[in-house]
Amino acid sequence: MNRRDFIKTSAASAIAYTMGHSVFAHASNPEIGNIFVILLRGGMDGLAAVQPLHDKKIFDIRSSCIVENTRQLDGDFGLHPSMKNFSDRWNAGNASVVHATGFDYYGRSHFEGQNLMEGGGGAPYATSTGWLGRAMEVSNLSSLAITLPTPLICKSTAITESLYPSNFKKNIFADNATLLEGIWKGDMALSKHTKSTLKSYQRYDRDNSPEQLAREVAKQMSQVGGPKVGFVEYSGFDTHSRQGGEHGDHAHHLTKLDKIIHSFASYSNEVWNNSIVITVTEFGRTAKENGTKGTDHGAASAIFLAGGLIKSSKVITDWPGLNKKELFEQRDLRQTTDARDVYGDVIHHAFNISKQNIKDTVFPGTEQALNLDIWG
């Protein structure tokens, strides 16, 4: 673990790298990268997903939530054993983790937290658009969200589409295009959706398991001219009670997450090489186990990153420590890396948007001085 050194060096390297990247992007890789977003609602426990190995304090403050048989990452952290596929990607040099990160939010409310993680604003409910929506608008890119309802994160002033498997058969009785165009003509809000609603009629498999949805996203993103950004959601990480360790509820959720990543990787074909998968969650959970063998709402969590755009596997963190005085209000892991700087660097590399532009339009009020240094 580089402890405090990390932030110091990264600020300097960010500038150098930004310059290098722009040359590189235009010279030999003019193509825009793909981003696949997995929204993890409920607050993923970063400490269980990626458990510190040398910070022995964790064994004092957790017992039933301790994860045995973790998979080796960088020597300082162990990956939850459920995440086999992510581990394979790690070993191939295509996966990284950012730890002790968050949206500079310590209020412990799901709904404020989710608004921040999607809106990317400086305060809850400060913005009505999403940070990826704004980034896509800047780059003029399209997205596909297989979610219900449409998540804030992909909303912008442009039209946002989302799909989800339905059991209803499509309306086969009429010329739908004429019908919908006719009904909604003259209504600004509704007519914006005419085209995309007609598109929803191309129903696919009714299986709505998240890995199936990820597969659909991957297939569509890998088509020529397909969307550049994909979204799926997985809820259930709110493990207040009987969270489990190597096995149990939280392990089950991580298995699902691993399957989603694997599914995207398997079905995105060569698009994978030019993609990055990111996880987004509203907060981490209390460092200390609560009274019912679970964890309550906390502060910092971890971010999983995977995909061909990543050229070296790292755990990126400025580890804040788990001692009582190191924890926020003596209970939560502190956020030492701003998640908005992490996602900003991802957008910068995937979409080739300048950091200044990201500061101006995507994440106002942030530094954007971070270089994850995983881009090869």
Place this chain on the structure above:
Amino acid sequence: MENSADWISRRAGFGFRLSENPMSEKQWFTNARHSIENSKSYIDNNRIKPLLKSIKRGLTDEERKIYSGITLNQTAAILYRAQLWKEEERALKANENLDKVIALKGVRPQWLSAMRRADLCLNTKQDFANRLWLFWLNYFTVSEAMNNGPCMPHFHEMIRKNMFGNMSDLVFKVVTHSAMILYLDNNDSTGDQSKARKQKWTTDGTNENLARETLELYTVTPSNGYTQDDVNGMTNILTGWKVKDWDNVYKAQFVEDYHQPGTHTVLGKKYKSTRTGTGQLKRVIEDLTALEDTARHVTFRLCQHFISDKPNPSHVQQLSAIYISNKGQLTAVYLGLLDILQTLEHKQDKFLNPEVWAYQSLKTFNISPPTGVPNNRRFKLNHIDNILRELGLLHGEASQPNGWSEVEEDWLSNEYLDRRVSFSAIIGLNTHYKSDTCTAIKNSGFSAIDLERFNLSSYSQAFVSDSRPFQSQIVALLCSPGFLRS
């Protein structure tokens, strides 16, 4: 000429039947006020037995007996529990798959609740009261978790019976109901210095989930500025409230042995633990619900549901003042809301959520809710819970405790619209969704007078009239901007 009730019946009720003549607006408001002021007749209007009678196939006599009591008393709960056990044991012994047990535990209770809502909303005349009921079901969202499925219909009935009293009593009943206790993890929350811990009956300690949401969602909201210490205080107060007797699963109770003894502080006030636990919890809820923050939150939510996505601050102010001066008495707030509704311009500017839209669609054509009984999770068009789930809003299945959105922006998406188009196309054609009104329209089209009642733009009216075939006409009406909004 007297104003017709068509607009207000769509804004604050379930619309109107084309086969019936318009009511006057004055009459509508008189009826609405009457149902609020005489809430006993609303509460006593129990249609569960005729409802079950109308379900001719799919339920055994025993189930019929159980369901007819499920909403009413605990005897039914015990019977229900016993039946679940019997079924589970039999299925396990026979090495069968547990489809039927799952159906009884989770699917049937959700279905029963949905049947009950559709029946009351479509087949009684107390529209405004029923809309308030749906509002509160969302305000106090409980979804399936920790096997609370069988408690759900009872929880929904409990809200219906208690929503005309005081906010503080309603919140107390909600947070101490087994459905909620299980959903937000309070069941095992045990005081660190409780007898249960000292005697090592359990290693469990506290769990703050219900305490936090009580502050955040049901009462003061984060704008109040409460701290973690307040959440801790509330958590300690709630320790010991649990489902003690699993044979009597509806009845959560206070078990002192699991409670954190002593005095707990919430928002600067101290609350001393008592033998029964009731007094302490009641006092803190009384204090929380008496605060301006709660008044503002409750009335903002009401205004957002009935008036506008972005409520006019003066409306919220007006209702908040009524809430405060009536000490959280909810009927006074509802009557105040009716007063505001009566002054509104008749604009079609509030997007209907999928459930209200579905009921209005059925009512327009005088179609009764379908009565199919589910045996498993497979989709069928004649199961009302399936329809509501597909359209996007089934109480009991919201993904998070803040429930379903009240604003147009979240409902107006291609996927949700597509589902409304699909469902509209089913109306009048599918065997489960036919009626005399549909047949008449199929034969001779909509009359101009019919269409004028919806206050559609002249363009929409013409478009509906000119659409062919019949299904397209129905889609054109039910998905027109003027019908999607009210």
